[in-house]
Every structure is written in structure tokens, then in C-alpha cells.
Amino acid sequence: DAMVIQNPRYQVTQFGKPVTLSCSQTLNHNVMYWYQQKSSQAPKLLFHYYDKDFNNEADTPDNFQSRRPNTSFCFLDIRSPGLGDAAMYLCATSRVGGGRETQYFGPGTRLLVL
Amino acid sequence: RKEVEQDPGPFNVPEGATVAFNCTYSNSASQSFFWYRQDCRKEPKLLMSVYSSGNEDGRFTAQLNRASQYISLLIRDSKLSDSATYLCVVTMDSNYQLIWGAGTKLIIKP
Numbered sequence: 001d002a003m004v005i006q007n008p009r010y011q012v013t014q015f016g017k018p019v020t021l022s023c024s025q026t027l028n029h030n031v032m033y034w035y036q037q038k039s040s041q042a043p044k045l046l047f048h049y050y051d052k053d054f055n056n057e058a059d060t061p062d063n064f065q066s067r068r069p070n071t072s073f074c075f076l077d078i079r080s081p082g083l084g085d086a087a088m089y090l091c092a093t094s095r096v097g098g099g100r101e102t103q104y105f106g107p108g109t110r111l112l113v114l
Numbered sequence: 115r116k117e118v119e120q121d122p123g124p125f126n127v128p129e130g131a132t133v134a135f136n137c138t139y140s141n142s143a144s145q146s147f148f149w150y151r152q153d154c155r156k157e158p159k160l161l162m163s164v165y166s167s168g169n170e171d172g173r174f175t176a177q178l179n180r181a182s183q184y185i186s187l188l189i190r191d192s193k194l195s196d197s198a199t200y201l202c203v204v205t206m207d208s209n210y211q212l213i214w215g216a217g218t219k220l221i222i223k224p
Contacts, residue, residue, distance in 0.1 A: 040122070040216065040217075041216055042118075042201065042214035042215060042216045042217065043158065043212075043214055045211060045212070088155075090157055090158070102148075102160050103160075103212065105157035105158055105159065106157060107156065107157050108155075108156070108157050110155070
């Protein structure tokens with residue numbers, strides 16, 4: 001019973017070709033997050049939504065955008081992927097914000113940029 | 115100085131041994147602490163929360179030392195299936211953001 005679903009699991013794109021990663025959740029959680037994780041590094045928060053309120057991290061490149069059309073779905077758009085954007089992209093949810101709340105992660109989408 | 119620091123390892127440990135990880139954090143106002151486990155090419159999963167009084171879950175024991183600003187994870191009677199990367203996470207209760215360590219890789223050998 002998957003709770004946080006990410007599609008596709010693997011995505012190959014060409015340098016500069018826009019790509020969209022999707023995330024859906026069955027938990028009815030208010031908060032959804034997108035992380036970027038590169039090999040042997042900690043997950044890096046890109047942005048999060050609290051309900052429909054979008055919160056961008058200060059160091060998230062403009063190349064990365066997000067959409068949350070409803071509670072269940074959230075999308076990560078990479079407008080012009082560069083070689084440095086190759087990474088695992090993790091979606092997570094939590095019931096509400098706040099540090100005590102457990103975040104539940106999807107299986108991730110591994111992005112390869114050629 | 116990183117906000118959350120961990121020894122990257124890898125720790126190569128024989129099956130059945132006890133292994134301990136430490137993690138230090140820089141913000142003394144941090145309130146909540148967690149250990150996550152991440153298998154190779156998989157997502158992080160919450161292993162356990164860390165409380166001031168310490169907590170134990172089977173073979174796993176987590177401790178918090180606020181004075182010295184470190185948390186620890188002890189794994190007893192290690193199993194092959196414990197092989198993974200263990201990530202230390204610190205948060206402020208009022209803030210959604212998790213501050214992650216880079217993780218410590220553990221390899222259990224038969």
C-alpha cells in the first residue's frame with residue numbers, strides 16, 4: 001500500500017530538455033516537499049507546499065519550479081536540465097509542518113541528464 | 115562548520131558485533147532529533163526519534179546529549195540487513211525544515 005508515489009522511477013532527459021517529475025500521496029497530508037539528493041550527500045530541500053502555500057528555499061535555482069494542483073499531487077518541473085541536475089529527486093509529505101512531524105518519503109525518481 | 119556532522123564511514127563491521135554512530139549538531143536551539151535509514155538507491159525511512167531520556171527499540175538504542183550537542187545510535191547484535199546509510203536529522207520544532215547529516219555508511223560482513 002504505497003503512500004507516497006513517485007513517477008517515473010527513472011527518467012532520462014537531454015541537456016536543456018524540460019522534464020516533469022510527479023508525486024502523489026494517499027495520506028491526505030498538508031505538506032509536500034521536494035528534495036534533491038546526490039550521491040553520498042544529504043537530501044537537499046528544494047521547496048515545500050503547506051496546503052497551497054509555496055515556499056522556495058533561498059538557494060533553489062530558478063530552473064526548478066513546482067506545482068501542486070490539489071492535496072494529492074505535486075510536480076517538480078526542471079525547465080532546462082543541466083548535467084549538474086542529475087540526482088535522485090525525493091518527494092516527501094508530512095501531516096502538518098513543524099519539526100516534530102515525521103516526513104514520509106516516496107521511492108524517488110532518479111534523473112539522468114545526457 | 116556543517117550544521118549536522120557525521121562520520122561518513124564506511125564502517126565495516128562483522129555480523130553480530132555492536133556498532134555505534136555519533137552525530138554532532140551546531141544549533142543549540144535544536145529541538146527534535148531523528149535517525150533515518152537509507153538503503154542504497156532507496157528513499158530515507160525513519161528509524162527512530164531521539165528523546166532526551168534516550169530510547170530503545172529492539173537492538174537499536176538512541177541517546178541525546180544536549181550539553182555536548184550530539185546524538186548517538188547504537189546497534190547491537192548487528193545483522194546483514196542492517197547494512198545501509200544512517201542519517202542524522204535535527205529540526206527546530208517551529209520549523210518544517212529537517213537539517214540532515216550526510217550519513218554514515220554501515221557495511222555488515224558475514
